[in-house]
Amino acid sequence: MAATSISSAANKLTNQTPSFQPQEKNSHSSPTCLSFSNSSISLQKLSFSTNFTNPNSRSSTAINVLKTAEASESVSRTRDPEPVGKSTKPTILVSEKLGEAGLDLLRSFGNVECLYSLSQEDLCAKISECDALIVRSGTKVTRQVFEAAKGKLKVVGRAGVGIDNVDLQAATEFGCLVVNAPTANTIAAAEHGIALLAGMARNVAQADASMKAGKWQRNKYVGVSLVGKTLAVMGFGKVGSEVARRAKGLGMHVIAHDPYAPADRARALGAELVSFDQAISTADFISLHMPLTPATNKILNDDTFAKMKKGVRIINVARGGVIDEDALVRALDNGIVAQAALDVFTVEPPPQDSKLVQHENVTVTPHLGASTKEAQEGVAVEIAEAVVGALRGELSATAVNAPMVPPEVLSELAPYVALAEKLGRLAVQLVAGGSGIQSVKVAYSSARDPDNLDTRLLRAMITKGIIEPISDAHINLVNADFIAKQKGLRLSEERVFVDSSPENPIESIQVQISNVGSKFASALSDNGNISVEGKVKYGVPHLTRVGPFSVDVSLEGNLILCRQVDQPGMIGQVGSILGESNVNVSFMSVGRTLKRTKAVMAIGVDEEPDKETLKKIGEVAAIEEFVFLDL
Numbered sequence: 147m148a149a150t151s152i153s154s155a156a157n158k159l160t161n162q163t164p165s166f167q168p169q170e171k172n173s174h175s176s177p178t179c180l181s182f183s184n185s186s187i188s189l190q191k192l193s194f195s196t197n198f199t200n201p202n203s204r205s206s207t208a209i210n211v212l213k214t215a216e217a218s219e220s221v222s223r224t225r226d227p228e229p230v231g232k233s234t235k236p237t238i239l240v241s242e243k244l245g246e247a248g249l250d251l252l253r254s255f256g257n258v259e260c261l262y263s264l265s266q267e268d269l270c271a272k273i274s275e276c277d278a279l280i281v282r283s284g285t286k287v288t289r290q291v292f293e294a295a296k297g298k299l300k301v302v303g304r305a306g307v308g309i310d311n312v313d314l315q316a317a318t319e320f321g322c323l324v325v326n327a328p329t330a331n332t333i334a335a336a337e338h339g340i341a342l343l344a345g346m347a348r349n350v351a352q353a354d355a356s357m358k359a360g361k362w363q364r365n366k367y368v369g370v371s372l373v374g375k376t377l378a379v380m381g382f383g384k385v386g387s388e389v390a391r392r393a394k395g396l397g398m399h400v401i402a403h404d405p406y407a408p409a410d411r412a413r414a415l416g417a418e419l420v421s422f423d424q425a426i427s428t429a430d431f432i433s434l435h436m437p438l439t440p441a442t443n444k445i446l447n448d449d450t451f452a453k454m455k456k457g458v459r460i461i462n463v464a465r466g467g468v469i470d471e472d473a474l475v476r477a478l479d480n481g482i483v484a485q486a487a488l489d490v491f492t493v494e495p496p497p498q499d500s501k502l503v504q505h506e507n508v509t510v511t512p513h514l515g516a517s518t519k520e521a522q523e524g525v526a527v528e529i530a531e532a533v534v535g536a537l538r539g540e541l542s543a544t545a546v547n548a549p550m551v552p553p554e555v556l557s558e559l560a561p562y563v564a565l566a567e568k569l570g571r572l573a574v575q576l577v578a579g580g581s582g583i584q585s586v587k588v589a590y591s592s593a594r595d596p597d598n599l600d601t602r603l604l605r606a607m608i609t610k611g612i613i614e615p616i617s618d619a620h621i622n623l624v625n626a627d628f629i630a631k632q633k634g635l636r637l638s639e640e641r642v643f644v645d646s647s648p649e650n651p652i653e654s655i656q657v658q659i660s661n662v663g664s665k666f667a668s669a670l671s672d673n674g675n676i677s678v679e680g681k682v683k684y685g686v687p688h689l690t691r692v693g694p695f696s697v698d699v700s701l702e703g704n705l706i707l708c709r710q711v712d713q714p715g716m717i718g719q720v721g722s723i724l725g726e727s728n729v730n731v732s733f734m735s736v737g738r739t740l741k742r743t744k745a746v747m748a749i750g751v752d753e754e755p756d757k758e759t760l761k762k763i764g765e766v767a768a769i770e771e772f773v774f775l776d777l
């Protein structure tokens with residue numbers, strides 16, 4: 147058996163946080179063990195398997211990743227399926243103007259409320275009624291908004307590219323997915339950039355204003371030519387590369403700076419990738435197309451303006467914050483910058499007396515880059531599809547704060563999702579009260595190449611299974627790693643190669659909790675870790691090993707694990723006690739290490755036995771220990 151470590155860097159906690167203390171909720175005890183039973187672990191918490199239903203649904207993806215509280219009544223446990231189909235329409239708040247086609251799509255799925263120009267206070271007051279919020283660049287989705295949502299908000303859709311107006315960290319902490327619409331406005335933004343470039347070079351806006359003021363100033367508005375001039379495209383992503391393509395068509399020499407862009411993509415468009423300093427010091431025109439991040443904040447400032455060619459012209463269709471606006475005014479005044487054309491501003495709208503806006507060598511537009519009819523229709527549909535998909539629980543291809551798991555991987559892993567969560571739930575219920583859980587090891591046995599096995603979803607589900615039964619956290623794919631880290635829980639993953647068919651992504655999953663005591667000592671493996679292992683059989687999760695004992699029970703309903711002297715009559719005795727209390731046994735399995743020594747009996751029960759019944763089981767002479775587990 148070869149073991150390959152695929153521990154994720156994200157899961158390696160560098161900061162030691164306090165250990166995670168399981169606190170049993172509503173636990174009741176029996177003489178021989180603490181029961182961890184907790185029927186109050188509500189179905190609402192099974193957030194990965196809840197769903198909104200849509201009569202017009204075209205969706206096929208099965209694994210749901212977001213909390214959908216209202217719909218949780220439609221959740222069914224595997225054994226007793228309840229009718230799925232109770233449709234509670236989600237509420238979708240649209241806080242800025244969105245194209246009709248997108249609104250229509252949203253209306254076919256949920257209750258859509260369009261409330262434009264909400265103050266931050268009004269947004270906070272409204273948000274706790276909303277499952278989804280759709281914004282453009284004008285709405286600030288702050289931590290306050292997520293706090294005010296009180297866990298109701300599942301998804302924020304940004305109808306456009308830039309997500310600098312959404313507090314992503316807060317969204318992640320609150321388990322709220324953020325999706326954007328990254329492609330539909332690319333051309334509009336690029337065209338606007340070119341419009342500003344050409345309009346600025348020929349003083350179109352200034353000449354227009356002058357004529358409207360009754361003047362005819364042909365000598366004042368002599369422009370500069372574009373052909374043969376060097377354009378530096380800063381940020382060679384979707385918009386930047388489309389600007390470059392168009393500028394090439396205008397006969398410009400295009401250079402680009404982007405630390406993350408592949409050189410061959412730039413070369414294919416006839417642009418040369420250069421360093422930041424080379425770009426800004428050799429360009430006649432500088433066009434900005436990078437996102438606003440801590441690294442790009444005020445990237446054009448007094449120091450960088452000082453390195454530019456005298457008479458340079460600046461275009462900004464990205465974000466106002468990438469320029470230090472006071473420094474730009476100084477650079478315009480001292481002639482380093484001849485002209486600027488700006489669509490975006492640090493504060494939008496900028497103050498009316500803004501020196502920058504009023505500067506005679508500055509052309510401005512009110513954040514119009516994405517504002518074409520075509521782009522707005524496209525963006526609206528793109529974001530509506532992403533938000534509806536997210537509300538249905540599908541993983542979004544445009545998720546900004548969650549791993550993107552391709553649909554084919556999702557459908558392949560679907561049966562293992564339940565197994566992963568149940569093993570997590572089971573393992574944590576075996577931890578003795580007072581033990582601090584810090585370290586969880588997960589081993590996936592598989593015949594697959596590690597590169598061909600994406601375990602992020604399973605890891606999130608194991609985390610969910612471990613944390614949710616003993617805390618108030620609601621965990622989904624968005625916040626699993628964050629909450630694990632916050633709780634001081636380190637989860638490392640290992641791939642164990644097994645020689646079987648690689649058609650099955652996974653043969654078995656083993657979950658081990660290290661350095662803790664167990665309330666069921668038989669669950670401790672040789673290395674002293676609590677260890678449970680399971681498989682998917684005929685699409686149903688099964689427990690196949692507890693500590694050193696092999697068992698084979700389907701992980702449904704509730705489970706009693708007993709360790710007893712391996713002797714005849716044990717099954718009958720325990721079965722009768724349960725039967726007398728009208729507790730129905732659904733399945734059972736006995737595993738032992740050696741004949742007539744010790745055995746572990748796993749009993750599936752449909753109902754939760756009361757304290758008295760559990761006490762009677764504990765009093766059976768040959769039973770050495772037992773535990774009741776709520777799956």
Ligand SMILES: NC(=O)C1=CN([C@@H]2O[C@H](COP(=O)(O)OP(=O)(O)OC[C@H]3O[C@@H](n4cnc5c(N)ncnc54)[C@H](O)[C@@H]3O)[C@@H](O)[C@H]2O)C=CC1
Nearest residue numbers: 308335381382383384385404406435436437463464515516
């Ligand atoms: N004015 C408007 O209405 C619109 C503005 N935008 C803005 O344009 C910008 C670009 O959008 P897209 O091209 O769609 O995004 P994108 O993600 O495709 O491209 C951004 C590029 O910037 C690069 N980048 C990141 N850090 C950088 C740095 N320090 N220096 C240089 N390059 C860096 C990235 O590697 C990436 O290639 C975004 O800020 C977006 O918000 C986009 C659409 C409309």
Ligand SMILES: O=C(O)C(=O)COP(=O)(O)O
Nearest residue numbers: 282283305306307308516
């Ligand atoms: O998509 C972007 O990043 C934009 O800046 C467009 O903003 P808007 O949706 O027009 O407010």
